[in-house]
Amino acid sequence: MPAKLYKKDVSPPARAAIMACEIFNVPVEMVDVNLLEGEHLTPEYLKMNPCHTIPVFVDGDFVIHDSHAMLMYFADTYGNNSPLYPKDIKQRTLINQKLFFNDGVLFTRLRIIANPAFVHGVKGVTKMQLDNVQETYDFLEAFLSRHKFLALDHITIADIAAYATVSMFHYIVPLDTNKYPKLAAWLKEMEKQPYCQKYNAAGAKAFGEYMKSVTETK
Template identity: 55%
Template sequence: MVVKLYKTDLSPPVRAVMMACDIFKVPVEMIEVNLLEKEHLKPEYIKKNPLHSVPVLEDGDLIIHDSHAILMYLADTYGTDDSWYPKETKARTLVNQKLFFDACTLFPRLLSVVFSVVKEGQKCISQKLLDNIDEAYNFMELFLTQTTYIAGDQITIADLSAISVVTSLAIALPIDAEKYPRLLEWLNGLVNQSYCQKFNEPGVKVLRELILSNLQSYDLVHCIIVGQCVCLRCVETVVLCRSIFLFVNVTMVLKLYKTDLSPPVRAAMMGCDVFNVPVEMVEVNLMNQDHLTPEYLKKNPLHSVPVLEDGDLIIHDSHAILIYLADKYGKDDSWYPKDINARAAVNQKLFFDACYLFPRVRNVTYAIILEGQKTIAQKLLNDIDEAYGFLEQFLSKSKYIAGEQITIADLSAISDVTSMAFLLPIDAKKYPKLQAWLTELEQKPFSQKFNKPGVKALEDIVNKLLSQP
């Protein structure tokens, strides 16, 4: 059976999937989606993917609409061995967390640039966006100082995902070889691979032409940022953050570095409770900048929470943590199925949470807590309402967001949806399936114990700041 890939070459996530199809020799039919003609908004496409995004992979009755979930599926289904996506739990976890790093850190920074130039018509790239890209380069340099590739000393699907974005980021901000030698070495090694030249380079060229043609002037010298980065992400963690970590310490009890305000932390805590994980909860005081101490940065260069430490393994993304806990501590596979198709459905909803739900919570709380906004912008409320609409569509097809059985994807989503609901109450008439799902999960013991208190604390802070003159 031939797999169908709906794509447009401008998109880095699409390019990552095309490279994987080439590597794994997937029998694939590539179907161009003309975004300018709004083909992604046609009813037949919306039926395949309510998020109306690319890529979409269709393999028989399985449809996957996230590039990272697609990469995982292709490696599991078509890989001749597990070198690109290891089966060993710890090694796979390191790949997973770098996939989420790409989804939550690398790609959004590119998207911000493209949106400001192409959609908003900005004639120069703001220093803030350039600083964000430079910070992402710094994270990559730190990772690549420890290993040859971003998830270890063997190339993996995480490198495919990252290279498609980094080559696109370099359009806006060329990589400084003196500042980031490991990153540039990694980049040069991958861009010379045949799959990269065939399926990544042409799309990068088209994107470069699109961006530069929309800029009136562009001084490459201006793009080189020197000195220490004082960055958005650094303070962003004061509110909420999902991320990825490495740490060394031998102990029988796991350590979870956390702050209850954070929805990703709460999802990880619920996971620990569900799987009866022996865990020590270590509070990270963000206001005291505990996350910026050298000891913490050694564990997690992204200086975010949560971080899970299990012996010599450190994980700094809540979704990767949930996958790891389910694989290692789950009594069965009901929370994270071993069946490849069912697992792909869960994976794509984890990435939906990472890329759609959590950012919409963070955008509101960041504006109020860190920027001092006294009202919630209508645009941000509209974004939350759109997220409710996506969830309603998912839940109209199945009882839970990734199928008829509750999974770790529901744990991840409920922590965000409960945080959205006090910002924009859910209209039960408009979103009855979502309301029913929310009501059921809120009553679960793990939610009552590990989600509800953090939601209340976050709500109190937000309401207090909004009421102050």
Template identity: 35%
Template structure:
């Protein structure tokens, strides 16, 4: 499953807690990073539809009232890119997810910045009116902006299988969480973007995609299509990342 090896797989990290919502692509990026390292921390599911992300205990940690939030002892982080790079830098002994040399690290950082400055704002502009403002479709300007991003990403993949190296790195994981979600809103045309489509398919076959992205992506799709709300019955929290992976793997086996 893992692209990198965790320094603390056996016992997990008992001081680390992640507050997250599976339908959020930012949260799924962190979960995929955890699963790619076979790293286990305490995970707490937050019901966005019930406004639990605005609870006082959440607001104290993150005044922006956004998810994900990572707390490691006294350190609190609430940006998915910062969380991912922190976890890899501190707890992963492999450099596959995040190269240690300045050049390789800069290539990954470059993709992370593209993700946060270009893709995520376009996702918000397209999805939030549907999620929170009773809009029933993606607006034409948002479709144009997303298609423009697809075109740029297609050009980045020329002569490459992955965005940041010879295997998936944190850059690919961050892009995957957003692009798999954007694909629900504005499907990636295989004929116009064959490289991007093939990349997303390869990512979808990674173990961490199945355990950390697939379920939340399904929740997002149902929320977009028919407004289905969060189902409290499917969650037992807090629980460990290891337990989540085991539950998802069991469900995948049954299906």
């Protein structure tokens, strides 16, 4: 039986995993999870992932329920020493550093805004939340002042993971391209990648349209 990726296109981590499957030619069956109907809370799903998050990658009795771990695994298993996740230990450490930044800062700040809206129907965004998004722009601009991409001077899996998240921030806080030229250039470069156009654009837009309807400052 083929491996399965349980996903929802509106989810940034899921989109990152889907793009990685495309990039590394991972033989996998995509399975949509209906969150509104609680499919992520069924006993079967909780057995795979007690955290009831998406995505989840299942290959026989091997299960991964973190998108960053998936990107690392796909690159190592199917990437053939791809420059997206090279074997060089220092380069890999720089990539890992930005993967952890996406997980601990970028996605965490997005989730704090998005979860109340999607899960509980809460409307409005606080000034602190908006300031936190603005601060992420400062961080990213600083990183991109050192390299063309987040970790190195070429695209890596850190860019794939972060782009899936950052591509939705402008729906909450519009990006000032004059203030953040390097971030704007990075977003434009990522946007034109075929896998981003194919697997990220529609999900990000759906998220953005919903968030714009509920994110009036409170």
